[in-house]
Amino acid sequence: MREALSLDCIKNNSKFRQKREKPKCPNTRNYVEYADMDNKRVKFVPVSCKQWHCPVCGPRRLRELRSRARKAFTNILKHVEVKGFRKKYAIKMLTLTWPGRDRRNPSSSLIPRPEYCGEDTIEDAHREIKRNWNRLRTALKGKLGWFDQLWVVEPQQDGYPHLHVLLVGKNVVPKSILPEIRRLWCDKYGMGNVDLKPTRYFNDVNHAVNYITKYLTKAPSRLPKGLRLFGASKYILEKTWRPDPNRFQLISRGFFSTGASGNVSHIEPIWSFKSEIEIDLQQKAKKLGDWFLEQARKYRQPKLWLSWDEG
């Protein structure tokens, strides 16, 4: 009898697949030191940079955000009942744009386009479009009733923003919300265009959430620094797990910097906290040094090498 041909020719099934090591943030500059009271251990933990343009932190944050949004919206949709409509009509994607040439600044520091002749800088535009979204949201909630929302800012080619907003809830089911949004956004606030994606566009909540968040890791480098890139109704994105302060006791946190050679040359604790545990300082210093050396060896990041004085 012939042996059955395995379809798993690249040995990708769990039986063969090797466990992949979790990628580490290449921009780590901070550490925290904490005591695990349950296991009676002290740990030094690198803190990732959590920036959207980081190749490791960006995708990780995106996964977390998507997961939290999916759970929240799926839960909301479970309880939505509108007579004569299927549940999927309770999700709508709204696109709100910044007005055209008459409001843009030709001397923008990003990608200037000569045809724009307005006065607003990109920073102005971000502030203004979010302020108007705040007004629009408040007005709509007053008119339609409660709905939940998740908004994400996306830069256009020249850095000026537009907003994608996911509206979720029974009160956004009627088609008639579009003219009202247009009246406010275009006519009253003097903003750009409005687009309301038909609900059939999305297969399900996952599709909608994935679509709206896809730009978070793609284009943040085209945006000015320090801007909020997304937002949501209260409690929608609330973290479900936080470390138990009774178990994990923070001892210190700090940062390290690199010298001219690119090697780590300086470690500085910037906060120290009272701890019930007395730690021998020599032992602590040794542990900290070992930890950096271990990081450098493990992840082959020369900038993490530490010159540590054993004396």
Place this chain on the structure above:
DNA sequence: TAGTGCTGCATACCTCCTTT
């Protein structure tokens, strides 16, 4: 004049980004 709806503002609370 009273009622209604809209709007802006103040405030409390909460989340995200930057910094050390």
Place this chain on the structure above:
DNA sequence: AAAGGAGGTATGCAGCACTA
């Protein structure tokens, strides 16, 4: 498994315009 600051969200209230 950070803290602090900036700024977003939610809510109530006062002032204004409009209407019956």
